[in-house]
Amino acid sequence: MVVGLGSGDPAQLTPEVDAALRRCDTVAGYSKYVDFIRDRIHGKRLIETGMKGEVERCRDALAAAAAGATVCMVCSGDPGILAMAGLLFELRAREQAFRDLPIRVLPGITAASTAAAALGAPLQNGFSLVSLSDLLVPADEVRRNLRAVAQSALPVTLYNPAGRKRRRLLAEALDIFREARGGDILCAFVRHAGRPEETRWIGRLADLPADDVDMSTLVLIGSARTVTDQGALFEARGYAEKYLDKDAPASTADGR
Numbered sequence: 001m002v003v004g005l006g007s008g009d010p011a012q013l014t015p016e017v018d019a020a021l022r023r024c025d026t027v028a029g030y031s032k033y034v035d036f037i038r039d040r041i042h043g044k045r046l047i048e049t050g051m052k053g054e055v056e057r058c059r060d061a062l063a064a065a066a067a068g069a070t071v072c073m074v075c076s077g078d079p080g081i082l083a084m085a086g087l088l089f090e091l092r093a094r095e096q097a098f099r100d101l102p103i104r105v106l107p108g109i110t111a112a113s114t115a116a117a118a119l120g121a122p123l124q125n126g127f128s129l130v131s132l133s134d135l136l137v138p139a140d141e142v143r144r145n146l147r148a149v150a151q152s153a154l155p156v157t158l159y160n161p162a163g164r165k166r167r168r169l170l171a172e173a174l175d176i177f178r179e180a181r182g183g184d185i186l187c188a189f190v191r192h193a194g195r196p197e198e199t200r201w202i203g204r205l206a207d208l209p210a211d212d213v214d215m216s217t218l219v220l221i222g223s224a225r226t227v228t229d230q231g232a233l234f235e236a237r238g239y240a241e242k243y244l245d246k247d248a249p250a251s252t253a254d255g256r
Helices: 015-023 031-040 054-066 085-094 111-119 139-150 168-181 239-247
Strands: 002-004 026-030 045-049 071-075 128-131 156-159 186-191 199-204 217-221 226-229 232-235
Touching: 002 015, 015 031, 015 071, 026 031, 026 054, 031 045, 031 071, 045 054, 054 071, 054 085, 111 156, 111 186, 111 199, 111 217, 111 232, 128 139, 139 168, 156 168, 168 217, 186 226
Parallel strands: 002 071, 026 045, 026 071, 128 156
Antiparallel strands: 156 217, 186 199, 186 217, 226 232
C-alpha cells in the first residue's frame, strides 16, 4: 500500500490510511515523512532513506512485500501527485521479481487542496498544477508547461518552486505569468500548509516576495476570476452573472 499523509498533521490522515498503518508490519518512507507518524508505528520494521534515495527505498519496499511483508509506503500529500506511487508501478513494470505484487494507492490531501483551504476558495473553477523541479523533468519541459498554462483561464499552483540553489525556474515562471496575465493579477503563497507553522501571503503578482518562497511553499497564481475579500482569496463561480445579478432589485431613481 502506498499512502498519503497529507501535511503530516494527524488530523489530515484519512481513516483508510490510519487503518492501513495499523494493519501493516513494515513502513517505508523518506525519513522526514516517517517522522510525522513515528508515534503510531512503534514495533514495525522501518525502511528509511533520505533525499535522492527514492529508487532504493521503493525497491526495498517492493522486495519486503515480495518476501511476505505487509508494507505501507508513506508519502506527504497524495501518493500519486509528485510522490512515490508512480515509481512503485514503474519498478513493478520493469523488474520481473515484482511483476505479481499488488499495489494499492490510498489517497491523501495534496498541498494544493490544503493551501487553497487556508486561502479561501481560489481553485473552485478548476486549476492547473505544475512542478518547477527540474531534477527529473528537463527544464525545457517545465518551461513549455508554464507557457501553456499561463495562456489558460485557470489558476495555477506551483509545486517545488525553489530550493536554496534552485531558483532560476521560479524567476522565469513569474516572468511568464506577468507577461501573460499582467502584474495586477492576484496571487498567493502558503508555506508549511496544514502545519502549525503555516504562514500565507496574498497580493498582486507584481509584488510577490519571491525571496520568501522555498521548497515548503506552494505558490498560487490566480485567474481573471480571482478576487480577494476580508483576507480570503477565491474565484467567482459564475453564480452572480447567472442568478444573483438578475434577481437584484432594480435601483431607484436616486441611485439607492
